[in-house]
Each structure stands twice: as C-alpha cells, then as structure tokens.
Amino acid sequence: MDHSDNPGREGTMTFNVRKVGGATVISVDGQLIVGNRQELKQKVLAELERGARRFVIDFTRTGYIDSSGLGILVSLSRSIRQERGDLRLASLNDDLRTLFELTKLDTLFEIHATLRDALAD
Amino acid sequence: MTPRAAVLELPADISVIENAVERAVHCCASARLARNRLMFNFRVGLTEALSNAILYGNGGDPQKRVRVELRVRSGEVRARVTDEGHGFDPDTVPDPRLPENIPRPDGRGIFLMRALMDEVHYNELGNSVTLVLREGTRPAP
Numbered sequence: 001m002d003h004s005d006n007p008g009r010e011g012t013m014t015f016n017v018r019k020v021g022g023a024t025v026i027s028v029d030g031q032l033i034v035g036n037r038q039e040l041k042q043k044v045l046a047e048l049e050r051g052a053r054r055f056v057i058d059f060t061r062t063g064y065i066d067s068s069g070l071g072i073l074v075s076l077s078r079s080i081r082q083e084r085g086d087l088r089l090a091s092l093n094d095d096l097r098t099l100f101e102l103t104k105l106d107t108l109f110e111i112h113a114t115l116r117d118a119l120a121d
Numbered sequence: 122m123t124p125r126a127a128v129l130e131l132p133a134d135i136s137v138i139e140n141a142v143e144r145a146v147h148c149c150a151s152a153r154l155a156r157n158r159l160m161f162n163f164r165v166g167l168t169e170a171l172s173n174a175i176l177y178g179n180g181g182d183p184q185k186r187v188r189v190e191l192r193v194r195s196g197e198v199r200a201r202v203t204d205e206g207h208g209f210d211p212d213t214v215p216d217p218r219l220p221e222n223i224p225r226p227d228g229r230g231i232f233l234m235r236a237l238m239d240e241v242h243y244n245e246l247g248n249s250v251t252l253v254l255r256e257g258t259r260p261a262p
Contacts, residue, residue, distance in 0.1 A: 067169055095161040103218065108223055
C-alpha cells in the first residue's frame, strides 16, 4: 500500500516548477516530508517524461526535510541519472545542509550554495 | 515556569503529521529552547517518530491511533509517541551512513532522531519512543 497518495492535504507546502534557461527549477516552499514527498516525485518524473534532463531543486524557502523527503531525493536522483540527466540542489540553509552531512548524502548530491551557482554550467 | 503536559491522539494517517507537529511545537514554545532547536531538531525528530508510528507501527491502518504525550518544562521538552503495533528492535536498523546504504532511499529515520535529539528511548516492546530535547546540551543540529 502506498501511504502517500494525498498530496496537498498538508496545505502549507507548494512545489513551484519553472524553466530557467535549459534547466527545470523546482522550488520547495514549506516542508518536504512523508506527507507530500510523492507530489514532488510526480512533478519531477512528469518533467523527465516530457524530456527535461537538467534539474535544480531550490530549497531557499524550505523549513525542514525528514528522512522520507531525503529518500525521495535519492530516488529522483537515480531516476534522472538513468535518463542521463543531472540533478542539483541549491540554497540549503545551515540546518538542511547539516542533514545532508549527517547522513553523508552530501557525497551523493551536487549541492550549490545558491540557485545562481546551481544554474551555472 | 510550571511544567506543562499535553496529549495528542492522532489517526494513523500521514496527512495529519505536519499539523500535529506544528501543534506540538506551539505547545513546547514555553520551554524557551533556541529557535532552531525547536523549529528544526524537534520538528524533524517528531516527524520521524510519527511517521514510523503510522507507517510501520500501525501499518498505515487508519483505524489505529497514535498517542503523543508532551512534557514541557524550562529548557527541556519530552515527547513520547506510542503506536498500536507489535514493536521492533531499533538496534537492528542498519547504519544509513555505510557506503552500501547511502544510495538507499530509506532507513534514515531512526538515525536522524538520534542525531538531532539529546535522548531517544524505546520501551521494551519497541512500540513507544521518547524523544528528549534540551537547551544547550548539543549544538543545533
């Protein structure tokens, strides 16, 4: 059973998708947690299916991420790599950055200090 | 301050987690912990405990309940999260930082609770976890 089929019921989170140059930028506004992770996954996979290959997830306006949120990023990273694409993470605050360091996920992801850096070639 | 206690009874439905965490944070504000310890460490730790209780402990069965008991005093918050499941042995959970586990999408919840809270205790059965967060005993996070 998939327990995450209720995207949007949390009510305090939005995922904004936009194109910047050749990249697809997804902004996480709120929390990325077990209750909404599937919505992010669906949005990214839909863009991947439409042909997008360069992705940046922007955490400028993100409060916190739980282990399910980290897990969905790992899963998306794998899916994007399988299509020879590229996933970058941008604008993690100190707390979020520490989550990636504690879990050693900073070794798996390309993390940039700013969205501008992440969009640079 | 006078110690404060509160109880939340929740259905086993992941869509209630965020709201429950915000209610708990509001209840714990009087502990006067540093803002990011309450708004980050506690929120992530409690989210993990609730997620485990709902998805694994109660198997996502919406008929089952999760009980959250909060104890708040100056400089300390305690949250005990209890599900209706049969429990598990938290010491058997693999270290997600091992090279072979880093590419896995799961298995980081208990590790994050232990990393972000000052104390994490399970009861003998393994269906109830107590999280303790204090002021000034561990850098955030």
